[in-house]
Amino acid sequence: MKSGALQLLLDFFAQPPAAPALVPAEPHYEILHSARRRTLSLEVHRDLRVVVRAPSGCPDDVITRYVTHHQRWIARQLSRFESLPEPRVPPQHAEGEPHLYLGQHYRLCLRAEARAGVTIDGDTLVVGGASAKTPRATSMALSRWYQAQARRLFPQVLTTCHHHPRFARYPLPALRIRNMRTRWGTMSRQRGMTLNTVLIQGPVECLEYVIFHELCHLSFFSHGPRFYQLMTNVLPDWEARKRLLESVITW
Numbered sequence: 001m002k003s004g005a006l007q008l009l010l011d012f013f014a015q016p017p018a019a020p021a022l023v024p025a026e027p028h029y030e031i032l033h034s035a036r037r038r039t040l041s042l043e044v045h046r047d048l049r050v051v052v053r054a055p056s057g058c059p060d061d062v063i064t065r066y067v068t069h070h071q072r073w074i075a076r077q078l079s080r081f082e083s084l085p086e087p088r089v090p091p092q093h094a095e096g097e098p099h100l101y102l103g104q105h106y107r108l109c110l111r112a113e114a115r116a117g118v119t120i121d122g123d124t125l126v127v128g129g130a131s132a133k134t135p136r137a138t139s140m141a142l143s144r145w146y147q148a149q150a151r152r153l154f155p156q157v158l159t160t161c162h163h164h165p166r167f168a169r170y171p172l173p174a175l176r177i178r179n180m181r182t183r184w185g186t187m188s189r190q191r192g193m194t195l196n197t198v199l200i201q202g203p204v205e206c207l208e209y210v211i212f213h214e215l216c217h218l219s220f221f222s223h224g225p226r227f228y229q230l231m232t233n234v235l236p237d238w239e240a241r242k243r244l245l246e247s248v249i250t251w
């Protein structure tokens with residue numbers, strides 16, 4: 001799944017539909033070929049890049065028809081990304097800097113004399129011990145702390161979401177948690193679910209949205225009409241949660 005990077009995986013269209021009126025101008029796009037890929041897919045990224053992933057040897061005219069078929073969708077995604085807030089400035093890990101945890105802002109407090117590690121004290125994230133002495137050490141301590149919180153919370157939320165009757169016939173997916181540059185999460189029936197550690201910074205309802213999204217891929221691999229109908233069935237307010245996630249966590 002893409003957010004900050006969106007991905008549309010659709011079945012291959014052998015014949016394009018009749019061109020609709022007022023189709024947006026064809027966007028510039030890059031093509032990435034892969035010998036392992038069997039279908040075409042589109043990605044629109046937060047930096048407004050449009051990427052087509054195609055099987056090796058896929059004819060250029062087939063790719064062109066595929067992009068033309070999805071021009072309206074591409075235009076919508078580009079417009080949505082253009083309306084999002086500017087990406088945040090990379091953290092400097094300095095005293096008083098705001099940091100997110102579960103959708104709340106906390107002020108960074110550096111205390112070399114305090115107990116080593118990261119703790120929450122009211123509205124502050126306290127980094128103690130040697131980790132408070134340099135920005136690099138503070139960054140590493142916060143990263144470890146966020147990872148630890150994600151490993152504690154994410155499996156609980158996944159288990160709760162998986163209890164939805166729509167997913168009863170599927171075993172609970174294995175869960176991996178790691179830092180990803182462009183995806184909130186991914187799903188593979190062989191490898192299970194992968195969630196981005198950064199989700200620990202957003203509200204729990206946004207984490208639930210990503211998990212439900214990935215669980216729906218157990219039924220439908222591509223982001224087609226049936227996929228979004230299932231999303232609406234299991235999480236009627238998923239679009240609002242998606243907008244909240246994109247407004248709270250900027251890449």
